[in-house]
Amino acid sequence: xxxxxxxxxxxxxxxxxxxxxxxxxxxxxxxxxxxxxxxxxxxxxxxxxxxxxxxxxxxxxxxxxxxxxxxxxxxxxxxxxxxxxxxxxxxxxxxxxxxxxxxxxxxxxxxxxxxxxxxxxxxxxxxxxxxxxxxxxxxxxxxxxxxxxxxxxxxxxxxxxxxxxxxxxxxxxxxxxxxxxxxxxxxxxxxxxxxxxxxxxxxxxxxxxxxxxxxxxxxxxxxxxxxxxxxxxxxxxxxxxxxxxxxxxxxxxxxxxxxxxxxxxxxxxxxxxxxxxxxxx
Ligand SMILES: [Mn+2]
Numbered sequence: 001x002x003x004x005x006x007x008x009x010x011x012x013x014x015x016x017x018x019x020x021x022x023x024x025x026x027x028x029x030x031x032x033x034x035x036x037x038x039x040x041x042x043x044x045x046x047x048x049x050x051x052x053x054x055x056x057x058x059x060x061x062x063x064x065x066x067x068x069x070x071x072x073x074x075x076x077x078x079x080x081x082x083x084x085x086x087x088x089x090x091x092x093x094x095x096x097x098x099x100x101x102x103x104x105x106x107x108x109x110x111x112x113x114x115x116x117x118x119x120x121x122x123x124x125x126x127x128x129x130x131x132x133x134x135x136x137x138x139x140x141x142x143x144x145x146x147x148x149x150x151x152x153x154x155x156x157x158x159x160x161x162x163x164x165x166x167x168x169x170x171x172x173x174x175x176x177x178x179x180x181x182x183x184x185x186x187x188x189x190x191x192x193x194x195x196x197x198x199x200x201x202x203x204x205x206x207x208x209x210x211x212x213x214x215x216x217x218x219x220x221x222x223x224x225x226x227x228x229x230x231x232x233x234x235x236x237x238x239x240x241x242x243x244x245x246x247x248x249x250x251x252x253x254x255x256x257x258x259x260x261x262x263x264x265x266x267x268x269x270x271x272x273x274x275x276x277x278x279x280x281x
Contacts, residue, residue: 001274002078003056004071004090008063009129013208015244019266020056020088022245026259026267036275037221038229045278054078068129071097079105086274089241091208092119095193096134098239103143106189106236110146111138112227114198114220116211117154118170120162131242139166144191148184150223151198153213173213181226192228192238192273194220196266206248206262217265221272228276238273240266 003020034043045051078085124130153173197207200214248260
């Protein structure tokens, strides 16, 4: 696991660059134990050297391609060592350089993307690296064969055009009742990108763009298990992005205070996702 403290291309609020250490703290919190719902003991995995924390990448937190180069290089290094990355953002811009590394390593990649937003703008106010654009860059460069987006509830005309252009498979919140995860027939290498704003802001208020009408924590965990918890599936990497501590609630005061509500949700999702990547015990 590696943290990417970069949010210079956020469009509305800054803050996700502060996320990685806070999510890690929630992940390691003594308030819970280290076993996932699918019975993977993450502390044991760490003791066995199967789960390694590479810390946070040093990135100059300003706009520019330096961040793309740094992140792509760091992820490439992890993949070259035969390892797989679980990445803590950062805002959603980080998914583009991550997928540049993954796309060259894993031909035929499928991306499962949880989000309130498609993040498919051709550019946002002239910025090609905006956190509103990473999946446009990813699909333009052919870094994935399939892009499946779940939780969408902000589809406008320009993004609908991009959905049609790239053949994106959409599961909008308004269609969730008829969503059958098994019908997606996931195959080959699969990468997960999880934006915390896929969740309803009642569950995860600590984000930059609150969009009501989202998934519950329980729905998200169930979909993750159903989609990615199959032993025959090659689940090769994941990111968890857009936690914004400046918008979170319920954090205890002081350096030893309890993590905020959204940090706790992020820590829980991190546990389940890492557990699915490690497979069944
Ligand atoms: Mn989003």
